[in-house]
Amino acid sequence: MADVSGPTSFEFGLEPTTDPAWFLVDRRCDPLRQSSRETRFAISNGFLGVRGSQALNPGAGTGIQPHTYVAGLFDTSSAEGSLPGLVHVADWLQVRILLRGCSLAHHADELSLHRLTLDMRRGAFLTECGQPNAPPLGVRLRTLRLVSLHQRALGLQMVELEIEDPEIEVEFEASFEGLSTGLVSERLEQDLAVWRTERSGKRLAIAASSSLQMDGQELTPEAKGPFRWVWNWTSKRGQIACFQRIVAIRRSDRADLDPGPEARGTLEYARHLGWRDVLSNHEAAWARRWRDSDVEIEGDADAQQALRFAIYQLNSAANPDDEHVSIGARGLTGDDYRGHVFWDTEIFLLPFYSLTWPEAARTLLMYRFFTLDAARKKAARMGWRGALYAWESADTGDETTPEQVIGPDRKVIEVWSGRQEQHISADVAYAVWQYWQASGDVGFFLAAGAEILLETGRFWASRAQPEADGYCHIRGVIGPDEYHENIDDNAFTNVMARWNIRQALDVVALLRARWPERWSQLASHLGLSDMEMTEWRTTADTIATGLNPETGIFEQFAGFFSLEDINLADYAGRSVPMDVVLGRERTQRSQVVKQADVVALLCLLPEEFHGQSAGDNFHYYESRCGHGSSLSRSMHGLTAARLGYCDMALQFFQQTAAIDLADTHVAIAGGVHIASQGGIWLMAVFGFAGLSLLTDGIAINPQLPKAWLSLCFRVQWRGQCLKIKLEQANGLVECWLEAGEPISLVVRGQRHELHVSRPLHLVTRPAAKPDQGLESKNAS
CATH class of the missing domain: 2.60.420.10 (Maltose phosphorylase, domain 3)
Incomplete structure (x- = not known):
């Protein structure tokens, strides 16, 4: 676990907080762990995300460059077959300090004091370091950075430099890095830059101001350039130099709309407030979020x-x-999955927002409404009706799952998730219904939620096909357990599909009873008829679920019980996933489960399990789960807690x-x-x-x-x-x-x-x- 020994004392106007549970602290300076440390100490506000790079020379000797992300700023490279991903924007935190002409480095072997602090209560990242050895000076450096929760376009950086020895020539340079990386430059001025993406038609603007004060007096920079300021002075004992930089970042999704004036206006607003009020407003916004959550x-x-x-x-x-x-699988804290959105958002995140921050929940679901047309097009391309959401989604809602990846053995692996992991549509519907149930937001329900539920229900009604045995089957899918591909009648998928269809029918009844005019509009817009409603009901009543009525156990998919049963206890202590241990082929022929599948169904629809069957299903599948996904253990822990297995739940x-x-x-x-x-x-x-x-x-x-x-x-x-x-x-x-x-x-x-x-x-x-x-x- 991270160091929880308590906070250090910083300036910058922060009120002291002594409860160590509000802080992450790291005193180590191990270059081999720098990338993981940057993740852990990242800051974000839903629009801007900044990884927790060190205070000086962030990439020195590591090959790692600090990254700032802007939500929604996706682009696709010119390479054939490339997929959209979040674009890195210019690093606005660069600081270089020269003492007697020698760079003040930031390496572990030169630091007598090194401390990183993530203040979670206030959403701020702070560092403190001292360097007495090279050059032989007493130096103390403190930094603060944040991205404002009050005004999400704003970022603030503070640096305090104290030099014990007098009469030292100091040069302090503040600059940007990567001004020409990833984006096409349109305009570059002293304090404003505007870029455009190469292919997606988006534009970005950054406006910035920097100042440095000594003993309360502002120094004039001796050199300037685009996003570059340099100050020079001779130090005095006990003198503290205070540097502050404010940036305003704006994104435009229209190629014909220049975000530059908006960025400059936001910067002027922040400069008028001053950094203390920017910080105070940010802290107040965080205080409101903590009060509610x-x-x-x-x-x-x-x-x-x-x-x-x-x-x-x-x-x-x-x-x-x-x-x-929406929120990607790694938020705005790292590059994995290129910022793409999965079912993670609706199933693992929406409950938190629905019950503590309904405005955020509504916004995330409106993203799914605005990408509903892309979901309709995907369903139509595959021969079905309704809406099939992308397994991986970026800004447009089009499918962005790669079709191939390179495996651990360097072999090319076909990726079927974008075509077969279709439970995503039921997952989105589940989140819509849960938000509607928790919020009673009539405006959302009538404008967006009802249509999502109807179109996802329509998809499943067309996807589940009747066969000679009298049941409707859903063949050729992948459930949450991604170790098994191209399977038939996955229990999670089929039961969630049945639930989705029935909720869509409930929506029809609710609209007819309470908002008949809106129902008429939707029925006309979507071409829904009473005959189709009857077909939906028949499909829902006859979907194969894999439930064995004698044992009460759901078969995860057709034929699962006949696969090789492997005792995972024999592989305790392994350091790699089970599909690496067994190989992909044997894993697919076994009952080893990557992550919660039937157990996920237990989490979402516990009413489908009666009496002892809940515990029986949990025990059967928990013993076969290899937890090859970071999503798995929380599903198991939630279910174990509900069943009363508190020691096991706490372990998860x-x-x-x-x-x-x-x-x-x-x-x-x-x-x-x-x-x-x-x-x-x-x-x-x-x-x-x-x-x-x-x-x-x-x-x-x-x-x-x-x-x-x-x-x-x-x-x-x-x-x-x-x-x-x-x-x-x-x-x-x-x-x-x-x-x-x-x-x-x-x-x-x-x-x-x-x-x-x-x-x-x-x-x-x-x-x-x-x-x-x-x-x-x-x-x-």
């Missing part, structure tokens, strides 16, 4: 820090002001947290695993707190780990804010309705009405926990 744990410091890191990442990743972007919680907080996962250099961070919140709130959404309220069924003395969190339900606190002792449940009309709250199966003026205090008896000592045999 924090989760507090007593009794487990590591779990508390893991949750804070997860919530920090989730709050950093969304931008409720831009309905044309800890392993999920370790993916990004520890250096045990080889893929962190490519960015934070944002779905895993969403999964951590899900395990706490939907798992250990047992929260579920009802048609008329909220239910909780707490199952806290033994070490957790209490769990406290807030959720929003249809404009009403609830605070819920669960205590281990006596099963105490306390609930406050902080705003809104009375709400129905079900606690361990008992219904209560919660009022603003009457908090709920219950001493309950938790359900018997089936096996607190149960551990995963396969969670290595």
Whole structure:
């Protein structure tokens, strides 16, 4: 785990915070871990993302260049078959310091003090370092950087330089790096640059200002150039040089719209405020987000820090002001997957936003609405009706999954996900319905949500084909378990498809009853008829699900039970995924599962499992899961917690947290695993707190780990804010309705009405926990 020994003291006007759970601290300066460190200390606001590069000479000796990302700034290279990806923009953080003509380097062997701090409470990255040896001077350097949560176009950099020895000639240079990388330059001035993408028709503008003060007096730069400022002075003992740089970055999705004036106007606004107010507004915005989304744990410091890191990442990743972007699999923290959007957003992230930040949830779903035409075109190309969303999506919603990749053995591997991993349409529909259930957002439902549900339901009704056995089958797909390709009747896909069709039919009934005029418009626009509705109902009633009525076990896909059964306990301690251990061919012929599949169905549609079948399905598939995906353990942890296997659930919680907080996962250099961070919140709130959404309220069924003395969190339900606190002792449940009309709250199966003026205090008896000592045999 990251260092949690507590914060250091910085200037820059930050109020001191002593709780170590709000901080990540790293004192090491290992060049071999620089890329993973840059991921862990990245900052973002949903529009801008900046990796946590070191303060000086960020790429020196490593071959790594610091990256800034702009959400939605996708382009495709001129290479044949290339796919769109996020474009790196110019690095605006470059600082070079010369003392007596020698560069103040930033290498581990030259530092007496080195500390990186991610202040999660305020969304700021700070560094502190000292260098007494080369040159032989007493030097102390402090830096701060942030991208504003209040005004997302703004970035702020602060540097404090203190030199103990007097009479030292100092040169301080601030510049940009990569002004001509990845984009075509249109205009380059002292404080403003405008670029365009080569092929996607987008434009970008950056405006910047820099200043340096000594003893409260601003120094005039002695040299200037495009985005370059140089100051020279002779130091005095105890004198502190204070540098500040503000950048304003604007994106335009229209080739004929110049974002330069908007960038310059935003910069002038920030300069008028001054850096202190920019910082203060940013802190206030973060305070509001933490007020609505924090989760507090007593009794487990590591779990508390893991949750804070997860919530920090989730709050950093969304931008409720831009309905044309979504959240990629690594957010804005790294290059993996080229910024592409997967089912991760709808299944692992949307619950957090729907219940703590509905404005962000709505925006993310509007992205799916604006890409609905691309989903319709994909379905039509493949011979079906309705909307089939891209497995990997960028800005337009077109399919961006590569068709081939190079495997570990350097052989070319065909990638079928873009054609066969079709459950994405049901996943989007699930998120739409969950948001509608949680928010009651009529405007969204009528303008966008209903159409998404109808068109995804229509897709599944055309995709599931009737056959001679009397059932409708969905053949040639990939479920969440990507080890098995081109399979038939994947249980997760088919049951989610049935749910999607039935929800679409419920939408029809709801529109006819409450908004008949809107139903007439949609029916005409989409060409929906009563005959088609009847076909949908028949299809839903006859989809093959793989459920064995005698055992209650779902067969993951047709023929799964006849595959080789491999005991994963024999491979405990492995350091590579099971498909590498066994080889792709043997893995495909085995019951080894890459990630939660039937278990994912348990998470999303628990009502499909009755009585003992939930536990039976969980145990059968948990023992066969190799967890070859970072998404897997959180699904297992959520389900284990709901079933009362709290020790096992906590183990999955800890392993999920370790993916990004520890250096045990080889893929962190490519960015934070944002779905895993969403999964951590899900395990706490939907798992250990047992929260579920009802048609008329909220239910909780707490199952806290033994070490957790209490769990406290807030959720929003249809404009009403609830605070819920669960205590281990006596099963105490306390609930406050902080705003809104009375709400129905079900606690361990008992219904209560919660009022603003009457908090709920219950001493309950938790359900018997089936096996607190149960551990995963396969969670290595």
